[in-house]
Amino acid sequence: MTPADLADAVLAAVRAAVDSGDLDVAVPGDVKVERPKNREHGDYATSLPLQLAKPARRPPREVAETIAKPLRETPGVASVDIAGPGFLNITLEPGAQGELARTVVAADEDYGRTSTMAGQRINLEFVSANPTGPVHIGAVRWAAVGDALARVLTASGAEVTREYYFNDAGSQIDRFGRSLMAAAQDKPTPEDGYAGAYIDDIAKQIVASRPDIFDRGDEAAQQQFRAAGVDLMFAEIRDSLADFGVTFDVYFNEKELHEKGELDAALERLRSHGHVFEEDGAVWLRTTTFGDDRDRVLVRTGGEPTYFLADCAYYLDKRERGFDRCIYLLGADHHGYVGRLRAVAACFGDDPDRTLEVLIGQLVNLVRDGEPVRMSKRAGDYVALVDMVDAIGADAARYALARYSSDSPIDLDLDLWTRHTNDNPVYYVQYAHARVASLLRNASELAIPLGDPDAFRPELLGHDREGDLLGALGEFPRVVATAAELREPHRVARYLEELAGTYHRFYDVCRVLPRGDEETTDLHRARLWLVEATRVVLRNGLALLGVSAPERM
RNA sequence: GCGCCCGUAGCUCAGCGGAUAGAGCAGCGGACUUCUAAUCCGCCGGUCGCAGGUUCGAUCCCUGCCGGGCGCGCCA
Helix, strand or coil: HHHHHHHHHHHHHHHHHHCCCCCCCCCCCCCCEEECCCCCCCCEEEEEHHHHHHCCCHHHHHHHHHHHHHHHHHCCCEEEEECCEEEEEECCCCHHHHHHHHHHHHHHHHEEECCCCCCCEEEEECCCCCCCCCEEEHHHHHHHHHHHHHHHHHHHCCCCEEEEECCCCCCCHHHHHHHHHHCCCCCCCCCCCCCHHHHHHHHHHHHHHCCCCCCCCEEEEEHHHHHHHHHHHHHHHHHHHHHHHCCHHHCEEEEHHHHHCHHHCCCCCCCCCCCCCEECCCCCCCCCHHCCCEEEEECCCCCCHHHHHHHHHHHHHHHHHCCCCCEEEEHHHHHHHHHHHHHHHHCCCCCCHHHHEEEEECEEEEEECCCEECCCCCCCCCCEHHHHHHHCHHHHHHHHHHHHCCCEEEEHHHHHHCCCCCCCCHHHHHHHHHHHHHHHHHHHCCCCCCCHEEEEHHCCCCCCHHHHHHHHHHHHHHHHHHHHHHCCCCHEEEEEEEEHHHHHHHHHHHCCCCCCCCCCCCCHHHHHHHHHHHHHHHHHHHHHHHHCCCCCC
């Protein structure tokens, strides 16, 4: 019996109580059934009676009794106690609890998948770093978290498109092109230009592949530096992200918006909705109508469109591609965008609460030898994605970035995440998986197969540590669904750390394989099912974070 | 000044209104002839920033204050 099954049983009990006239209340849509910290409070507990007491106009403990009565009749439920002010403490039959191992093994890669978000078409835009330099650490947080988020959303039934908005138009690209040309000519970096070793590298590559680049004058040369530079930079960005395990379904070019006339189309659309006005020779969008703190310029006095107008066109483009929800993952230094983006959606006639979501990730600082590592794309002495992967490996980097709530700023100590010790949570989890894998290898060498599922005797898994492990395994689908719903993939990492600990503690006291010439008993086999189920969940969970599940360490 | 985020054990952080607030690290003390000790067990450690409010019940929701981070361009 899974927690979801039990939740259904509780709701069925409420319905039964209502049908029999014992209770007069609207049956809730879902119910929270949780594992109590204290084992004396049963295998599962719910505070539903406390919540129903007021609408039912009855004392909580009375409500609890009316629900408990039919719930006790549920197959697999051993006992239901009423505790405290009106909690229901539920104890399962040993077999019903152990049954979960079979469920998990049977579901295998699908264990953890739910349909809580079925039918939702989500556009998830993240990283979107400008192609004027390598991906820096701030964007890497979202590469790790965004990709994990995409995975938990998908696991919950949503249809997700990972998208990278590629700003290949605008003045920063001009500055990039000028910087490359200056580097190629050994001239100093232009004012507001980009500097750093990568500029020299790219400039050299371009000159090497086009020795005649300066033949048709500076203007033509700069065009080429710009175009070729963006291509090379973009290829580098895409490769470094791929090495990090992150690939996008759509790389969207800003240039395309300009070339297809989507900026004008968006402007007309906004005008038709009556939110556009002219002032001081510029064209503005009245975003303050929808809560932005100031109105925004769409077209400058000189007739040049702003980056903001491209943002409007891009949003419209996403909506016209059929996404019901556009999620933007931005760094804290861009949180000022939230108000205007929401206003954009509203100006197009959308309800921003429904169609748009902006998630803000606080800043990441890298620390090395106790000293903060400076990051600046301009100065060129920043730590890039590739540096971080070189320093601590893709697994540790992804895990380190994904295990914290995006709401809190983090200092990542490169030394710590390099260590192969217990301080390093990714090793703790991966080690648990390697230990499981090793045990299963030994089982197979001893020719002890899991055997026929019908021969599995779940009621033998009655040890406290087995119960703890089964309970933890049962939580997984709900953890994933919650991570998706709240857009908080770090919950998966924290869960895995707990599961790993629960497994280590089980392993410590519950011998799984027969020793020496011991007979293989049904208990050995039952525990093997439990271990196999643990393997499935650790592997599936790590996969959601994009972290490998090693067979050996 | 306005806006967003944060404030929980010595440190780094979990905890989407429930029972006695948790984990890792650090500190102290234990467990390896036994399936991977990259592990496990015990001890030590808290006015959940402060003050009000809502609630049967608040670390969680609301208001104000204090402290810290970030942001407030016809830049991108």
